[in-house]
Each structure stands twice: as structure tokens, then as C-alpha cells.
Amino acid sequence: MQEGFIMQLSQKRLFWSLWISLIAAGAFTSAEGSTINVPGDYATIQAGLNAASGGDTVQVAAGTYVENLIWPTVNGIKLFGAGRDLSIIDGNNQASVLRFDTPNLIDSTTVVRGFTLTNGNALPPWPYSQGGGIHLFYASPILEYLNIVGNTADDFGGGMYIWGSSSQPVIRYVLIANNTAISHGGVDVAAGEPLFDHVTISGNSPGGFYTSSTHFATLLNSIAAHNVFYDVRVEGDYIQPATLRVGYLDSRQGISTIGFGAIVEYLGPIIEADPEFVNHTAADYHLLPESPCIDSGDPSYALDPDATVTDMGAFYYDQTVPAVNVALTPVSPPIQIGPGGGSFDFDVAISNPESAAQTFDAWIMVRLPTTAWFGPVLGPLELTLPAGGALTRQRNQAVPGGMLAGVYQYQGRLGGYPSEVWSSSGFDFTITGSGTQDAVSSDWVGTGEPFAGQALPAFLxxxxxxxxxxxxxxxxxxxxxxxxxxxxxxxxxxxxxxxxxxxxxxxxxxxxxxxxxxxxxxxxxxxxxxxxxxxxxxxxxxxxxxx
Missing domain, CATH: 2.60.40.1930 (Macroglobulin (MG2) domain)
Structure with missing residues (x-):
């Protein structure tokens, strides 16, 4: 693998380059129009789009819509869902979920916001075999607050494919995860000047973010981790050089370059660390409180809603949550479990330094040597602590035999189960031998002092x-x-x-x-x-x- 030319740009150059590109794309223009409701006015999203004029808003209610959308030859439509987890567009494995096919028409007055795009399948003939989630051809819309997950392509770009020298889309606060393709499973930027800002790219195969654009792609305030083979890749040669402008990025596997024309322009720091997702195994890409991505975005950006420095990725971590704390401490470290299984003792301490009583969930997860999480092996339990209150418990955890050898992490969590983690604490333990089991086992039995305040079911x-x-x-x-x-x-x-x-x-x-x-x-x-x-x-x- 050849290392590309590496260039360093100042923050001022980044600011002006983005400012000029957004003005050129018409990002600061607006138009008033009518609102079309789906399914109130039209039964399908496609019918609502086809009826819309420039400046209209197509408002889609919560629900699942089995459709393969082709954007009409109209600029300036705003397609809004009820929320990224509420309005689902399911491609039913028939074609791309969303296609922009009309060249040099769509600019930044066209906005798509608040959907999950899933089950797209980009099938031949070319070019429709590219971009299972979104196929973008010479178009520059704003795509924001989306989940592009579980799509596939017969060719390139399982999650998204961007083509066309005039393409300048803005993709922000978007999750691109668990997509597949013959090549470039997550994102394929084949041409154009797209801006990816606050994007999480994870679990895609093969590869997360790929660009061979003869112009440049920009990747800022983002996370690329746990993708198969590579997280971020730039490929270019002397005849067709490719440039990636990148900064404030957590790329767990780093940035790889192929060819002497692969150019990386660094606009800010790059970290190569586990982003500490809540549970990437279960496609939960929210951040744990110990994530290195918290407060690690560009400090010149607007603050996150919690009034702290912007975080990397599609989901910010809310630092205004109550300051309840959990500490898990092994009784006899280091802990080593033999191939036949065993158990270990540990202490749990939970405290509430707040001035008011707090009610929260408590649960325990286990991270395997593969980095996959499973559990909970305890909970979730609903606990309540008075102001200034604390509790301690002594517990024992049984570990079954035959588990995959390696280092495990045992982690207690407090917050709102499963995605909202206020506090976490844990410790490592090692399993020896040659076991192969790496899935959840019902033999992970926890015993010991019970937790007072546990919310009980309908019977006692x-x-x-x-x-x-x-x-x-x-x-x-x-x-x-x-x-x-x-x-x-x-x-x-x-x-x-x-x-x-x-x-x-x-x-x-x-x-x-x-x-x-x-x-x-x-x-x-x-x-x-x-x-x-x-x-x-x-x-x-x-x-x-x-x-």
C-alpha cells in the first residue's frame, strides 16, 4: 500500500472553503410553500413527492413505508419524517431506497430529514447497481438526521453512492451502519465534493468510507469504527488523484491510502481509538461516558445542546444527566477463569450526590475478546436513591465453561436502559483455554446481596x-x-x-x-x-x- 501525499491546512482555510461551497450551493436561500401530509393527503411518500412543488414540505408521519423513492424533477422540496427512529422507509430489497437521478437540478434547498432508510438493494443494470440506501447522481441536497442501515448494493456503496463532478451534498448527523456491497460497503464517493459532518460509519462490509473522487471529499467531526477491512480509505493515482479533507475524526483503523495520487489534507486531529459505543453489537451507536469522542469535535463549531464542545459522530453524549455514580471492584484481582468455567466476587457501590432523589436503571454487560457486547447478565433493575444516598452490595458472577479465550470486560451501567448511560464502571478478567463459545449463555448466573429499590412486576x-x-x-x-x-x-x-x-x-x-x-x-x-x-x-x- 502506497502512502499518499499529506498536506496540512489551517482552520481558516477550512472555514472559508466550506462557507464558499455552501453559498454556491444555495444553502442560504429559502422558499415558503405548502405542507403535504403522508399518509393524510397521500397514501405513499412517492405520491406526496410527485405532488409537491419547489418550496413545499412533505411531512411523513411515524410508521413503516415500503417504497423505493425516485426524487421528482423538482428542486427545493423538503421531505421530513417524524424522527430517524420513527419514520422508516423500507426498500423491500427491490432497489435503492432513495435515488436522485436528475443531473444538475437538486441543490441545498432540497432537504431530507428524520428517517431510517433500510433494506435497499441496488440491483443491475448499472448505474442502478450502486447505492443501496441512497444513490446520488449530480445532486447536492442536504441529508440530515438519518439512519442509513441494513442496505446492500450489487456493485459499490451499500449505504450511499455519490457520483457527478457537480455533486456537493451535505450529509450531517447521519448514521451509516451495517450496509454491504460487492465493494465499498458503507460510503463510496466516486466524484463530487460532498461534506460529511457528524457522521457515524460502523459495521459496514467491506469497508466504511471510501473516496476516489478527482475533486475532494470532506469528513469532519465523525466516527468510523468497527467496519470490516478498513474504516477510511483514499485511492488515487497520478492521472486521477483523489483528495480527502479530514479532521476531528475517530478512525479506529486509521486512514489508509492506495496509490501515489491519494492525498489526505488534515484539517484537525485524528484519533485511532475505540469510540466506546453503548453496544455496537446490537447496533446501538450512542456513546458511553468514557468515550474519547466526547468534547473532541471542532471547538469552533456551535456547542452541543448540552452547552459543551461538540462531540464526534451522529449522536452527542448529553452531559447534563444526573451525576449518579457506579463503581464495580473485583475482590481478588487479577481474575483468571479456567477453560472449565468458574466465578468471581465483586463489590458494587452506587451513589447519588445530587440534591434530589434519582430513579434510574442499573444493569451489567460483558464485552467479549472480539469487542462484541452481550447482556445484560444482571438487570435492568429500576433503583431509587435519595439525595446524598448510597448503597453497596457484594455479588458473585458465575462464568460458564467453553467460552472464547481472551480478555473480557465486566461493566456496570446506570441510566436509562439500554442507550442512555449516565455512569459506567468495570474491570477486566481473563479466560484461558481454547473455548470457542462467544454468544450469550444462560449459564451466566449472578448471585449475592439483592438490590433494594428494585422495581417489581405485578406480583411480589x-x-x-x-x-x-x-x-x-x-x-x-x-x-x-x-x-x-x-x-x-x-x-x-x-x-x-x-x-x-x-x-x-x-x-x-x-x-x-x-x-x-x-x-x-x-x-x-x-x-x-x-x-x-x-x-x-x-x-x-x-x-x-x-x-
């Missing part, structure tokens, strides 16, 4: 009871349990290493009392744990086998 813990007699026992005991309402019941027995040794019940049971025999003839003496689950409640009973 006393309505779900579990007892065993005799206890201690040899070689069998009878487990008796009672449920108030008919429900699905699971009753299993585990050893102290967290391994399941017996499955006693797994099925529907009527309300009332039930019993089942646990025969431990083939097990060694020791302590075992019976765990009963029904309608979201859990009861446990320690069993002592004496032979």
Missing part, C-alpha cells in the same frame, strides 16, 4: 416461592415451588462454577403449588444453586449435597 416476590426438602440431602431432594398465575416456568440447577447440572422444569405450568425431584446420585458432594424463573421473576435456593 412472595408470590413466587422455591424451597427444597430435605436440605442438606443425599442423594435426592424435592424442590417445591408456587406461582400465583399460570406461566412458563424454568427450573435449573447449577454448580458453583456456573455450569448447569440439571434441568428440572421448562414448560407451562398452572397457578398453584408444584414439586419436582432433583436426583444428584451422579454428582459429587458440594453446594449447588437451584434457579426458578417465572413471569420475569427469579428465585434461588442453595442446595447442599452431603455424601
Amino acid at each position: 416476590p412472595s408470590d413466587l416461592t422455591l424451597k427444597a426438602f430435605p436440605n442438606p440431602f443425599n442423594p435426592s431432594t424435592v424442590a417445591r415451588y408456587e406461582i400465583r398465575d399460570a406461566s412458563h416456568v424454568v427450573l435449573r440447577v447449577y454448580d458453583t462454577a456456573g455450569r448447569e447440572v440439571a434441568g428440572l422444569v421448562d414448560g407451562w405450568r398452572d397457578a398453584g403449588s408444584h414439586e419436582v425431584t432433583f436426583d444428584a446420585s451422579g454428582l459429587p458432594s458440594g453446594i449447588y444453586l437451584a434457579r426458578l424463573e417465572a413471569e420475569g421473576m427469579v428465585q434461588t435456593q442453595k442446595l447442599v449435597l452431603l455424601k
Whole structure:
């Protein structure tokens, strides 16, 4: 791989270059028009667009719309959804979700805002085989507050494809994730001068952000991480050089260049760190409080809504959340678990330094050596602490055998489950051996002191009871349990290493009392744990086998 020419530009040059390009694109013009409601006035988004004139707004209600949109030959339409998670445009794997096909017509008075674009499939013939989420041809709209996720292309640009020397689109506060293509899975800038600002590019395959534009692409205040093969790539040669203007970027794998004509102009710092998403495995790209992307955007930009320096990426971290704190501390570090499984003890401390009582969720996640998160292995629990209040608990976590060897992270979180994390704390532990299991296991059993203030379901813990007699026992005991309402019941027995040794019940049971025999003839003496689950409640009973 050849390293491209690297140039350094001042902040002043960046400011004026963006200012001039936005003026040229007409970003500061406006037009008043009527509002067309979908589905109120028209049943489909396409019908609403076709009926619109320049300056009109097509307002789309929350819901899922199975459509493949082709932008009409009209400039200045504003297409607004109810919110990026509320208005979903589903391409049904038939074609690109949204295509701008009319050359040299669409400028920045055309705006698309507040949608998820998903299930697009850019199919032949060329050029329709490019840009599964958005196919943009000689057009310069503003695309903002969008999720472009789960799209594919038979050729290039699973999430987005940009072509045309006059294309100057502005893409801001957009998530481009989990898209695929034959090549350049996330974004392919083949030509033009697009501006990507506050964009998160993650989970795309192959590759996140790619440009071979003979003009230049600009990438600012953004995150590119956890993409397959590369996060950001520039490719060019002497005949067709390509330029990327970039700054205030977290690119976990750095910026790769191919060819002597691949030029990178640095407009600000680049960091190469894990952005610390809440859970990229579950496509949750909000930031954890320890993220290096917080307050790391261009300080000359407008402040985030929480009045702090702008963050990198499509989702800012709100630093005005209550200052409740959690601390997880291992009892006997360092923790090393053998290939057969085991357990570890840890302390939990939660405090509320605020002047008012706070109610919040608490849960625990585990990060695998692959960087994937799973869980929660505890919670979410709803807790309430009075002003100045604190609580501590001693807990034990069982770890099943056969897990993937490597370093794990055990992390407690407070906030609004699952995406809003106010505070987090954790520690590492190591699993040795040659295990291959890397998915969620029901054998991750947590025991220890319960959490006061846990929000309870419709029936109380006393309505779900579990007892065993005799206890201690040899070689069998009878487990008796009672449920108030008919429900699905699971009753299993585990050893102290967290391994399941017996499955006693797994099925529907009527309300009332039930019993089942646990025969431990083939097990060694020791302590075992019976765990009963029904309608979201859990009861446990320690069993002592004496032979």
C-alpha cells in the first residue's frame, strides 16, 4: 500500500472553503410553500413527492413505508419524517431506497430529514447497481438526521453512492451502519465534493468510507469504527488523484491510502481509538461516558445542546444527566477463569450526590475478546436513591465453561436502559483455554446481596416461592415451588462454577403449588444453586449435597 501525499491546512482555510461551497450551493436561500401530509393527503411518500412543488414540505408521519423513492424533477422540496427512529422507509430489497437521478437540478434547498432508510438493494443494470440506501447522481441536497442501515448494493456503496463532478451534498448527523456491497460497503464517493459532518460509519462490509473522487471529499467531526477491512480509505493515482479533507475524526483503523495520487489534507486531529459505543453489537451507536469522542469535535463549531464542545459522530453524549455514580471492584484481582468455567466476587457501590432523589436503571454487560457486547447478565433493575444516598452490595458472577479465550470486560451501567448511560464502571478478567463459545449463555448466573429499590412486576416476590426438602440431602431432594398465575416456568440447577447440572422444569405450568425431584446420585458432594424463573421473576435456593 502506497502512502499518499499529506498536506496540512489551517482552520481558516477550512472555514472559508466550506462557507464558499455552501453559498454556491444555495444553502442560504429559502422558499415558503405548502405542507403535504403522508399518509393524510397521500397514501405513499412517492405520491406526496410527485405532488409537491419547489418550496413545499412533505411531512411523513411515524410508521413503516415500503417504497423505493425516485426524487421528482423538482428542486427545493423538503421531505421530513417524524424522527430517524420513527419514520422508516423500507426498500423491500427491490432497489435503492432513495435515488436522485436528475443531473444538475437538486441543490441545498432540497432537504431530507428524520428517517431510517433500510433494506435497499441496488440491483443491475448499472448505474442502478450502486447505492443501496441512497444513490446520488449530480445532486447536492442536504441529508440530515438519518439512519442509513441494513442496505446492500450489487456493485459499490451499500449505504450511499455519490457520483457527478457537480455533486456537493451535505450529509450531517447521519448514521451509516451495517450496509454491504460487492465493494465499498458503507460510503463510496466516486466524484463530487460532498461534506460529511457528524457522521457515524460502523459495521459496514467491506469497508466504511471510501473516496476516489478527482475533486475532494470532506469528513469532519465523525466516527468510523468497527467496519470490516478498513474504516477510511483514499485511492488515487497520478492521472486521477483523489483528495480527502479530514479532521476531528475517530478512525479506529486509521486512514489508509492506495496509490501515489491519494492525498489526505488534515484539517484537525485524528484519533485511532475505540469510540466506546453503548453496544455496537446490537447496533446501538450512542456513546458511553468514557468515550474519547466526547468534547473532541471542532471547538469552533456551535456547542452541543448540552452547552459543551461538540462531540464526534451522529449522536452527542448529553452531559447534563444526573451525576449518579457506579463503581464495580473485583475482590481478588487479577481474575483468571479456567477453560472449565468458574466465578468471581465483586463489590458494587452506587451513589447519588445530587440534591434530589434519582430513579434510574442499573444493569451489567460483558464485552467479549472480539469487542462484541452481550447482556445484560444482571438487570435492568429500576433503583431509587435519595439525595446524598448510597448503597453497596457484594455479588458473585458465575462464568460458564467453553467460552472464547481472551480478555473480557465486566461493566456496570446506570441510566436509562439500554442507550442512555449516565455512569459506567468495570474491570477486566481473563479466560484461558481454547473455548470457542462467544454468544450469550444462560449459564451466566449472578448471585449475592439483592438490590433494594428494585422495581417489581405485578406480583411480589412472595408470590413466587422455591424451597427444597430435605436440605442438606443425599442423594435426592424435592424442590417445591408456587406461582400465583399460570406461566412458563424454568427450573435449573447449577454448580458453583456456573455450569448447569440439571434441568428440572421448562414448560407451562398452572397457578398453584408444584414439586419436582432433583436426583444428584451422579454428582459429587458440594453446594449447588437451584434457579426458578417465572413471569420475569427469579428465585434461588442453595442446595447442599452431603455424601
